[in-house]
Amino acid sequence: MLPVVVVHGGAGHIPKERxxxxxxxVTSAVRAGYAVLRGGGSSMDAVVxxxxxxxxxxxxxxxxxxxxNVKGDVEMDAFVMEGKTLGSGAVSAVRNIANPIQLARxxxxxxxxxxxxxxxxxxFARSMGVPEVPQESLITEYSRMRWRKNxxxxxxxxxxxxxxxxTVGAVAVDSQGNVACATSTGGILNKMEGRVGDTxxxxxxxxxxxxxxxxxxxxxxxxxxxxVLAKHILYQMEQGQSVExxxxxxxxxxKFRAAGLGGVITVDPQGHWAARFxxxxxxxxxxxxxxxxxxxxxxxxxxxxxxxxx
Amino acid sequence: MLPVVVVHGGAGHIPKERxxxxxxxVTSAVRAGYAVLRGGGSSMDAVVxxxxxxxxxxxxxxxxxxxxNVKGDVEMDAFVMEGKTLGSGAVSAVRNIANPIQLARxxxxxxxxxxxxxxxxxxFARSMGVPEVPQESLITEYSRMRWRKNxxxxxxxxxxxxxxxxTVGAVAVDSQGNVACATSTGGILNKMEGRVGDTxxxxxxxxxxxxxxxxxxxxxxxxxxxxVLAKHILYQMEQGQSVExxxxxxxxxxKFRAAGLGGVITVDPQGHWAARFxxxxxxxxxxxxxxxxxxxxxxxxxxxxxxxxx
Numbered sequence: 001m002l003p004v005v006v007v008h009g010g011a012g013h014i015p016k017e018r019x020x021x022x023x024x025x026v027t028s029a030v031r032a033g034y035a036v037l038r039g040g041g042s043s044m045d046a047v048v049x050x051x052x053x054x055x056x057x058x059x060x061x062x063x064x065x066x067x068x069n070v071k072g073d074v075e076m077d078a079f080v081m082e083g084k085t086l087g088s089g090a091v092s093a094v095r096n097i098a099n100p101i102q103l104a105r106x107x108x109x110x111x112x113x114x115x116x117x118x119x120x121x122x123x124f125a126r127s128m129g130v131p132e133v134p135q136e137s138l139i140t141e142y143s144r145m146r147w148r149k150n151x152x153x154x155x156x157x158x159x160x161x162x163x164x165x166x167t168v169g170a171v172a173v174d175s176q177g178n179v180a181c182a183t184s185t186g187g188i189l190n191k192m193e194g195r196v197g198d199t200x201x202x203x204x205x206x207x208x209x210x211x212x213x214x215x216x217x218x219x220x221x222x223x224x225x226x227x228v229l230a231k232h233i234l235y236q237m238e239q240g241q242s243v244e245x246x247x248x249x250x251x252x253x254x255k256f257r258a259a260g261l262g263g264v265i266t267v268d269p270q271g272h273w274a275a276r277f278x279x280x281x282x283x284x285x286x287x288x289x290x291x292x293x294x295x296x297x298x299x300x301x302x303x304x305x306x307x308x309x310x
Numbered sequence: 311m312l313p314v315v316v317v318h319g320g321a322g323h324i325p326k327e328r329x330x331x332x333x334x335x336v337t338s339a340v341r342a343g344y345a346v347l348r349g350g351g352s353s354m355d356a357v358v359x360x361x362x363x364x365x366x367x368x369x370x371x372x373x374x375x376x377x378x379n380v381k382g383d384v385e386m387d388a389f390v391m392e393g394k395t396l397g398s399g400a401v402s403a404v405r406n407i408a409n410p411i412q413l414a415r416x417x418x419x420x421x422x423x424x425x426x427x428x429x430x431x432x433x434f435a436r437s438m439g440v441p442e443v444p445q446e447s448l449i450t451e452y453s454r455m456r457w458r459k460n461x462x463x464x465x466x467x468x469x470x471x472x473x474x475x476x477t478v479g480a481v482a483v484d485s486q487g488n489v490a491c492a493t494s495t496g497g498i499l500n501k502m503e504g505r506v507g508d509t510x511x512x513x514x515x516x517x518x519x520x521x522x523x524x525x526x527x528x529x530x531x532x533x534x535x536x537x538v539l540a541k542h543i544l545y546q547m548e549q550g551q552s553v554e555x556x557x558x559x560x561x562x563x564x565k566f567r568a569a570g571l572g573g574v575i576t577v578d579p580q581g582h583w584a585a586r587f588x589x590x591x592x593x594x595x596x597x598x599x600x601x602x603x604x605x606x607x608x609x610x611x612x613x614x615x616x617x618x619x620x
Contacts, residue, residue, distance in 0.1 A: 086536040086567060092402070092506065093427050113505045114532050117403045118428035120504015194430015195423045196402065203513050203538040222424050226396040228513040228541050235545055257396060 001271030001288065003037035003174050005030055007050045008275065009060050009283035010166030011219040011263030019296055021059040022283035027294050029053035031306065033170055034287035038308055043172035043214075044082045044105070047182035051078075051101040054168035055184055058140045062168045063099055065140050066186020068147040069193055074138045075118075076186050077199040078104040083179035083210035083269070090115040090200035096132045097125055101184045104200075106130070115200055143186075150190045167199060169206065169216030169265060177269045179214035181206035181230075188221060197221030203231035210269055212237050215247075219254070219262015219279060226258035233266055243268050247276040254278070311581030311598065313347035313484050315340055317360045318585065319370050319593035320476030321529040321573030329606055331369040332593035337604050339363035341616065343480055344597035348618050353482035353524075354392045354415070357492035361388075361411040364478035365494055368450045372478045373409055375450050376496020378457040379503055384448045385428075386496055387509040388414040393489035393520035393579070400425040400510035406442045407435055411494045414510075416440070425510055453496075460500045477509060479516065479526030479575060487579045489524035491516035491540075498531060507531030513541035520579055522547050525557075529564070529572015529589060536568035543576060553578050557586040564588070 009026045033050030037043070055063025066074045078100035081088035089108025091100050092115060106128050107116055116124050126132065149155065167185035174180075183205040187197050198221040199205035207230040208214035215230040229250050236246035243266045254260050255278055263277030265284060275284035275295070285294040292304045319336045343360030347353070365373025376384045388410035391398035399418025401410050402425060416438050417426055426434050436442065459465065477495035484490075493515040497507050508531040509515035517540040518524035525540040539560050546556035553576045564570050565588055573587030575594060585594035585605070595604040602614045 088535070090506075093430065111502060112532070113502060113507075114535050115506040115511075116502065116504045117506050118430075118504055120403065120428075120502060123503060192421060192423060192426060192430060193433060194426045194428055196400075196425040196427050197423075201425075201511050201513075202535050203511075203541065207538070222422070225398070225424050225512045228517070228538065231513065231538050231541055 002177065003172065004267060004271045004273055004286065004288040005033040005037055005046050005050060005170060005172040006265040006267060006273050006275055006286040007033065007054065007170040007284065008216065008218055008263060008265050009054060009168055011261065011277045011279035011282040012166055013280045014283065018059065023294060023296055025054060025057045025059050026283045026285040027292060030285035030287045030292065033172060034306065037172060037174055043174040043178050043180035044080065046172040046174065047170040047180045048080060048101055048105055050170040051168055051182040051184050052099050055099050055101060060168045061166045061186045062184040064138050065143060066138055067189040068139065068143055070190045071193055072147055074135055074186060076100045077197060078184040079200045079205045080104045080108055080182045081180065081202065081206055081208040083208035083214055086209060088114050088202055091121040092117045092196040092200040093194055094118065094121040096122065096135060097130060098133045101182050103130060114202065118194065146189060167218040169218060171214040171216050171265050171267045173267050173269055173271050177210065179208045179210055179267060179269055181208045181214040181216045183216045198224035201225060203228045206230050207234055209234060213243065213266060213268035215264055215266045217262060217264050220260035223254050223258035223260020224262055227254045229254055229264065233264060237268060243272045244274040244276065247274045251276060251278040312487065313482065314577060314581045314583055314596065314598040315343040315347055315356050315360060315480060315482040316575040316577060316583050316585055316596040317343065317364065317480040317594065318526065318528055318573060318575050319364060319478055321571065321587045321589035321592040322476055323590045324593065328369065333604060333606055335364060335367045335369050336593045336595040337602060340595035340597045340602065343482060344616065347482060347484055353484040353488050353490035354390065356482040356484065357480040357490045358390060358411055358415055360480040361478055361492040361494050362409050365409050365411060370478050371476045371496045372494040374448050375453060376448055377499040378449065378453055380500045381503055382457055384445055384496060386410045387507060388494040389510045389515045390414045390418055390492045391490065391512065391516055391518040393518035393524055396519060398424050398512055401431040402427045402506040402510040403504055404428065404431040406432065406445060407440060408443045411492050413440060424512065428504065456499060477528040479528060481524040481526050481575050481577045483577050483579055483581050487520065489518045489520055489577055489579055491518045491524040491526045493526045508534035511535060513538045516540050517544055519544060523553065523576060523578040525574055525576045527572060527574050528592065530570035533564050533568035533570020534572055537564045539564055539574065543574060547578065553582045554584040554586065557584045561586060561588040
């Protein structure tokens with residue numbers, strides 16, 4: 001059953017013309033993460049590799065392709081956590097960085113803190129030798145078009161948000177049974193400057209515990225936070241629920257208590273995994289036993305064999 | 311049993327010469343919160359009032375009296391949550407504000423977001439007409455002395471942190487059975503610029519749910535985050551544990567899984583309350599049935615009657 005890696009490209013509603021981009025993006029990312037695991041890499045290495053792929057892909061709302069805040073700027077949040085130590089790292093509202101997920105990992109590895117925000121996060125990046133990138137390199141024409149459209153007084157950014165796949169994330173278990181998660185996002189369309197969502201908030205955007213499993217979440221951030229979604233799902237698993245049932249219970253709680261839709265990917269240390277969503281769609285992919293699984297609409301689980309290079 | 315309000319002035323080790331200041335600070339704050347409740351105010355009004363008192367008191371590490379970051383600056387985090395709606399508001403790494411807890415409430419009341427950080431939080435404060443205060447007005451001689459001492463290369467800020475009472479917080483239940491929590495802090499001594507701790511992180515620094523109860527936490531922030539302490543305690547209560555047992559189980563989990571010490575105040579909607587800590591001391595006070603309770607060391611529960619003005 002081990003190793004296994006699962007990725008998502010955000011919960012929401014994908015316009016038909018963009019669905020192929022989403023599917024090819026998540027399958028490429030999961031292959032990259034799986035190659036790390038098959039090469040003996042840790043689950044943390046694998047989730048960071050997979051999310052880096054998604055950040056670099058302009059089709060997703062993370063890194064290049066992030067949505068713009070109300071001022072037209074890119075401010076990004078990211079989070080990583082490893083289940084062996086409960087160690088984690090996060091950055092919030094960070095600018096001018098190509099790969100916030102790698103910066104979140106540096107926060108975990110190189111500081112005694114768990115989260116750095118805004119200008120402090122940028123200064124830390126500089127001190128670690130992470131290159132600063134011009135904001136323009138993170139902005140796509142599509143992001144700018146949607147930003148303009150949502151400046152109209154009658155626009156509904158939350159509804160429109162669901163019109164683009166959002167946050168990206170990955171969970172993995174390596175052959176030692178160590179679980180990890182990683183989540184990265186540009187946040188919510190036309191957000192206020194300095195808005196921090198669920199992603200960098202431990203237990204909301206993700207959580208990893210070798211005694212239970214790992215989760216990465218996506219969807220309406222404020223609703224995810226209200227129910228502390230990732231931790232909620234792991235509590236259900238501690239009570240004996242399967243990865244699938246626990247994920248569904250978490251999403252049902254989010255709908256019932258916070259009127260929000262979203263999606264999650266979940267693994268347990270034995271390698272059971274689930275990709276579940278209450279939104280119309282979620283691009284997801286998983287790799288296990290040299291088989292690629294992927295889907296976009298409810299009930300889909302396409303498979304392909306993975307040709308592993310030795 | 312209702313209404314009830316409980317406050318803490320931070321878990322840690324208080325130098326003897328400062329213990330009187332801590333006790334008088336928390337008892338004054340709890341009286342202020344109780345007066346709000348007895349006057350028909352909501353639990354949210356009461357916890358914000360109590361925490362405002364503590365922020366204005368230079369003896370505590372929140373508002374005026376906050377610890378300084380490594381550069382000698384004050385950056386503060388605050389969080390409020392109401393159990394009726396699961397609505398919450400937070401600010402992180404905010405500067406030049408006298409009462410971050412009031413700004414956190416404005417985030418809850420006036421925006422569609424749950425958390426604003428750094429410069430964005432400051433701009434929001436300005437847009438709400440919250441006065442900007444000079445940083446000097448938030449810094450005490452004691453804070454500056456401790457900051458200087460901890461710049462020494464062999465200093466241990468985490469250990470020294472426990473030498474001052476930390477984060478402040480309050481939980482309350484009003485006569486309608488609505489619970490609320492509020493937590494505010496200057497963070498950890500000599501922290502990196504932009505460090506965000508547990509306080510503004512929902513489920514860590516606090517949580518409130520009318521179906522279960524409310525918690526405000528204090529102690530080593532990074533350890534609180536590892537176990538998502540406030541939410542953990544409420545899960546124990548959902549499983550049938552008393553406020554006291556759930557609080558102790560949460561603190562034991564934090565010690566066992568994250569090697570951290572801290573303290574919590576907890577209420578349930580029926581008005582049962584607890585003030586528990588694994589650190590050497592925690593200044594706390596509670597008000598219920600016109601009686602004031604307070605303590606500083608384990609096992610203490612001094613009482614006084616409260617003369618309620620009609």
